Amino acid sequence: MAKSLGDVVIDIEKCKGCELCIDACPQETLALAPRINQKGYHYAIKVQDNCTGCNNCALICPDAVITVYRKIVK
C-alpha cells in the first residue's frame, strides 16, 4: 500500500507561538519549544517523527512559516 511520509521545516525566528498548528495537526507531531526565539515567543517544533505531510499546519499557520514536504512511498 502506498504510504505518505511527511516532514515540516519551521522558520522558528518568525513563529509567534500561536499554537494553531499544534491544535490542527492530527498526528500530534508538533509542540511549543521550552525555549523562546528572538521575538520572545515559544516557537513550534517537531516532537514526534510521524508527520504524514497532510499540510494542515501550513494551511492554518497565519504567518506562513511552515514549509511542508511529502513523499509517497510504495
Added chain:
Amino acid sequence: MGIQVQEIPINPEIVQDENLLYCKPDTLTPKPFHYCPGCGHSTVHKILMEVVAEMGIQEEIIGVAPVGCSVFAYDYMDVDMQEAAHGRACAVATGIKRMMPDKFVFTYQGDGDLAAIGTAETIHAANRGENILVVFINNAVYGMTSGQMAPTTLPGMVSTTSPFGRDVHTMGYPIKVSELLATLPAVAYVTRQSVHTPGNVRKTKKALQKALEYQKQGLGFCLVEIVSNCPSNWKMTPLESNKFIDDKMIPYYPLGDVKVPEVK
C-alpha cells in the same frame, strides 16, 4: 524548566525539493507580518496572495489597503497597492478599475472601515455593480484602535465602548453585511467564510479564486466576508478566539454562499 520536549531533526530523505508540498508564496514579501499571534488578518493575506500566485496574476492585480490593523497590507502583499482614506477603499477601487478595466482590482477592509465609516462607499459601489472584489474581515471589533464596538459586534459582546455588553436596544443589532449587500441586483457574488480551521482556510481560498474569476468574466461586485478573530482585543488566546468563532460568531454569521451568479 519543567517540561521535557525533545526536538526531532528534519529527515533529509523527505526534505528534498521534489517533495515540496507547501511553502510561503513569492507574492508575499519576506517582511514578517506585524499582526498579533494567531490573527486572521495574517491568514487571509497569505491565502489571498497564494491565489494570486496560483492564478499567475501578480502583475495584473491592484489592491486597495484600508485603515485598521491591515493598514500596512501593502508591505506584505507583493502586488501593486494603493492606500485609501478610512472607509474609502471601494471608492478608490472604483476609480482604479474604471481607468484600468483589464486589471484585477480588490479592496481589503475591516468591519469598522467597511461597515461604519465606509458604509456609503461600500453600499454604493455594490449598488453600481463595480467589477471589483471586496475582501471583508469581520472580527467584530475595531482592532487597531484597541477594541471599540464595531457595527458587527455581537449582541451582549463586551468591547471597550460597550463595557456591559452590546445592548441592542440602544446600540442596534450587528449588521449582516453579506445579507444586506446580496439584496442589491448588481451584486454578483456574496459569500461568508472563515479561516479558523484548515478546512475553512481551503474553502475561503476557493471563494477568493472564484470571485477573481467572476471579475475576469465581468460579472460585477463580489464580496468575500471572512469571519475572523481579534485575540488581543477579545482578550483570548488564539485557540480560545477560534473556539469563540465556532460558538458565538458563526451562529450569528452563518458560513456559506449568500448569492451566486447565474451560470451563463
